[in-house]
Structure formats: C-alpha cells, structure tokens
Amino acid sequence: MPKISKKGLHMPASPIRKLTPFADKAKLDGKKVYHLNIGQPDIETPEGMLNAIKNIDFKVWAYTASEGTLVYRKKLTEYYNKLGYNITPDNILVTTGGSEAITIAMMTCLDPGDEVIIPEPFYANYNGFACQSDIVVKPILSYIENGFALPPISEFEKLITERTKAIIICNPNNPTGYLYSKEELDELKELALKHDLYIFSDEAYREFCYDGRSFISPMHLDGLEQNVVVMDTVSKRYSACGARLGCLITKNKEIWNAGLKFAQARLSPGMVEQIAGAAAVDTPDSYFEAVNKEYTHRRDTLASALNKMEGVFCPNPGGAFYVVAQLPIDNADKFCQWMLETFSYNNQTVMMAPATGFYSTPGAGQNEVRMAYVLNNDDLEKAMTCLNEALKVYPGRVVEAESKKAKAESF
Known part of the structure; x- marks a missing residue:
C-alpha cells in the first residue's frame, strides 16, 4: 500500500478539535457537554x-x-x-x-x-x-x-x-x-x-x-x-x-x-x-459596545470562578475571549479526555482544549488548559461548577499546584 507523506505524518492535530469524538460519545451517552474548547461565539451575527x-x-x-x-x-x-x-x-x-x-x-x-x-x-x-x-x-x-x-x-x-x-x-x-x-x-x-x-x-x-x-x-x-x-x-x-x-x-x-x-x-x-x-462594515458601533459589555461580564465570571478553585490560577485577560488556566493536574491531555470519557456531574461535563497544543516547546503547558468564554453566563457558571467538582475527584490531581498558584498571584 502506498505511504502518505512525511509532512502528513508530522502535521499536528488540532488541540481544539482532536477530542471531538469523545465529546460526541459523551452526548450519545446523554451527557450535557459545555463547549469551552473552541472560539465559536454564540453572539448573533449582525x-x-x-x-x-x-x-x-x-x-x-x-x-x-x-x-x-x-x-x-x-x-x-x-x-x-x-x-x-x-x-x-x-x-x-x-x-x-x-x-x-x-x-x-x-x-x-x-x-x-x-x-x-x-x-x-x-x-x-x-x-x-x-x-x-x-x-x-x-x-x-x-x-x-x-x-x-x-x-x-x-x-x-x-x-x-x-x-x-x-x-x-x-x-x-x-x-x-x-x-x-x-x-x-x-x-x-x-x-x-x-x-x-x-x-x-x-x-x-x-x-x-x-x-x-x-x-x-x-x-x-x-x-x-x-x-x-x-x-x-x-x-x-x-x-x-x-x-x-x-x-x-x-x-x-x-x-x-x-x-x-x-x-x-x-x-x-x-x-x-x-x-x-x-x-x-456598516455595522453600528452599538453592536460592538453591547458585545464588549457581554464578553467583559463573561470574562469576569470565568476568571473569578477559576481563581476561587483550590489550586487553580488564571490571569485576567485584557482581550479576546479566551483564558489559559493552570490546574492542579498531572497531564492536560489526559485530564481533558477524562472529563469527556469518564466524568460527569449532574450528567454534565466540560470540553476544554489542552494547552499543550498551543506550545511548540516539548513538555510545556502540561498543567494548563485553554477555555473560550463564548457561552452565556448561566452556562459558564454551570460549567465552572462542573469543573470544580471534577478537580476534587480527578485521579491525577497534583498537590504541588497549590504553591504554584500562590507564587503566580504574588508575581
């Protein structure tokens, strides 16, 4: 059988989309999945x-x-x-x-x-x-x-x-x-x-x-x-x-x-x-003012909830609609898959993007995830409750993350 190219072999998979089969399976199993993995806004198009x-x-x-x-x-x-x-x-x-x-x-x-x-x-x-x-x-x-x-x-x-x-x-x-x-x-x-x-x-x-x-x-x-x-x-x-x-x-x-x-x-x-x-191009400024206000509220909801969790640190972003959060976990890829494949809270779970895929340096981002605050505020709050409960029972929780959070907050 002919072989594919070396370029095809080396082409990296998307950290944003690679866990989609696990999310699809979770939905088939009846779980509600909160999609924080991808920057797909729910704001209406002008x-x-x-x-x-x-x-x-x-x-x-x-x-x-x-x-x-x-x-x-x-x-x-x-x-x-x-x-x-x-x-x-x-x-x-x-x-x-x-x-x-x-x-x-x-x-x-x-x-x-x-x-x-x-x-x-x-x-x-x-x-x-x-x-x-x-x-x-x-x-x-x-x-x-x-x-x-x-x-x-x-x-x-x-x-x-x-x-x-x-x-x-x-x-x-x-x-x-x-x-x-x-x-x-x-x-x-x-x-x-x-x-x-x-x-x-x-x-x-x-x-x-x-x-x-x-x-x-x-x-x-x-x-x-x-x-x-x-x-x-x-x-x-x-x-x-x-x-x-x-x-x-x-x-x-x-x-x-x-x-x-x-x-x-x-x-x-x-x-x-x-x-x-x-x-x-003729979209009125009022559209962007309303969107900015909404995303500011969502950012505050997400960052605040994350920083209240034990062992979690999340800088407050100045723009876009993403956060990268440091979690008390051993491996972000394993954790994000575990969230979809194994965990549920009130029959709900959260889909996130492992931050490892946003680095080129090997080993970087192992305890970080990216989340997009593109859901309405009520869903964000439910997603954060779900994540908090997951961190309490995750088998690969890393206690040392507590000290890392204290160091980051004092920087």
Whole structure:
C-alpha cells in the first residue's frame, strides 16, 4: 500500500478539535457537554450582514477577482482607515478566512527552512501552517505568572539566526487573552528594524479589548511600513466564523504582488461572503459596545470562578475571549479526555482544549488548559461548577499546584 507523506505524518492535530469524538460519545451517552474548547461565539451575527445575503439577486454565481472584489476592498478600506491604518484597496488581498491570510503571508515571505519566532503559547494552527510551508517555528516562552506578557527582547535576540525572517504576534492573544501594550510593540519595532524582519500581526480579536484599554497595531508604528503584514478575519468581530472570509494587508508592494500569485493559484474568494462582508462594515458601533459589555461580564465570571478553585490560577485577560488556566493536574491531555470519557456531574461535563497544543516547546503547558468564554453566563457558571467538582475527584490531581498558584498571584 502506498505511504502518505512525511509532512502528513508530522502535521499536528488540532488541540481544539482532536477530542471531538469523545465529546460526541459523551452526548450519545446523554451527557450535557459545555463547549469551552473552541472560539465559536454564540453572539448573533449582525442583521445587516444576514440581510445582505437574503437580498442577493444574481443570475450567475461567478468567480470574483483573486484579490477580492473592488467593492469589498473599498469597504474594508473604510473600516481600517477609521482605525488609523491609512491604506488603500490596493493594500488588501481578500482571503478564504484568516487561515489563508496566514498561509499566504508565510509562503510569500519565507522560504523552506526559514525561521519564524512566535511567543508561546500561541494559536495552535500556526504549527500546522508552518508545517505546510516547511517553515521552522522558533518558540519563545511567555509565562502564566505575569499573565503571558511579551518576553524580554533579549530573549528574542538569543533566537535570531541568519534564517530568521519573521515574528508572529496575535493581539489580543489567542489563547491567553493578553493585550500587548504600545511599549511592547515599540520594542518589537526596534527589533524588526535592527534585524530586517517581518512582523506578522494576527488581529482577529481587535474588537475585543476590555477595561477601557486600547488596541495598538504595528500598522500604527511609523517606520515599519515595509515590514508589517496584517492577517485578519470577519469570523470573530462579526460572529461569522462560517463565512470563511479574511484578508491580508500590507503596504509592501513586493509582498502584495507575490501574495497575489498565491491568491490566483487558488482562484478567488467567495462572492456571497464578500457581499455579506461589505455590508458588515456598516455595522453600528452599538453592536460592538453591547458585545464588549457581554464578553467583559463573561470574562469576569470565568476568571473569578477559576481563581476561587483550590489550586487553580488564571490571569485576567485584557482581550479576546479566551483564558489559559493552570490546574492542579498531572497531564492536560489526559485530564481533558477524562472529563469527556469518564466524568460527569449532574450528567454534565466540560470540553476544554489542552494547552499543550498551543506550545511548540516539548513538555510545556502540561498543567494548563485553554477555555473560550463564548457561552452565556448561566452556562459558564454551570460549567465552572462542573469543573470544580471534577478537580476534587480527578485521579491525577497534583498537590504541588497549590504553591504554584500562590507564587503566580504574588508575581
């Protein structure tokens, strides 16, 4: 029998989805499963976006331009220039989800064997995208004790080699919820200019910043115009994950021109999605204000409940809709599977993502899980009650975690 490729063998499984068979089995057994494993918002998609689809009137469902329709790119320009990006439609490539924006950026800017530095834990699919492109991920650890702040620039310097070509940041961060400051981005700017590096800025959660804190993009930093590639998506800000509509933004024309060739190779982004995306730009500010208020409430509910549990520590995130929590457990993968396969409380259980899959460093994140606060507040409270009861009886509970929590809280 023919064998699959080495790349297929080495392609990592998603920590977000790999436990789905166990969740499905739990449901067949009659358990209620609270899905905190995946960033699928339950917030309603803006009405204008849905109405645009309902009112479509065309006779031929045709290809669009490989770079995206001009109508949609003009509307996107309105959105980004309102944020101070100072771009034109010719700076935008429309992509099939944010995922394609990331893969096109990698393939355009890096050769096989080139290295990209990523603070970890990081969005798990970066590992998969790098595998697809034969790129080497050089992880740099951030730590739960200080809320997963950007590691010192001196630590970045230690990793830079002649093959280093780029740094990826996700801001606000998935999976940690950390919101990078202007000072941290200024330090990255100086590093990128010193070593002539690209900065890939994953901004899927731009609209989700809490406690009055502001979002800063590398696009806002003078002098970085030729180094920055923004990767974005409508999935989160408009609660439209199924649209699979994203974009790549750069002021570097060499990147744009080369990226267009990759976009041409996959033909074009969808027509219907772009019609909906154009309408989405006119979503009123009141929509985002209400969403922000709701997610702030959910964050507070989840973080507070976690930190009240014995042996658990969870930093309070400044953005996105995720937390990474440290639990008194021996192995996150084993614990998350045990929750679905063995445990139930009042016939309920919780699905989480083991944090090991958000690290590239072997052995990192063994006692951490990522949770997405995308459920309503009542369900979050029930899920936390269930988790608390599970930790009391989990066979692999680790007592030493109690002291780790005290250390983190005093940091």
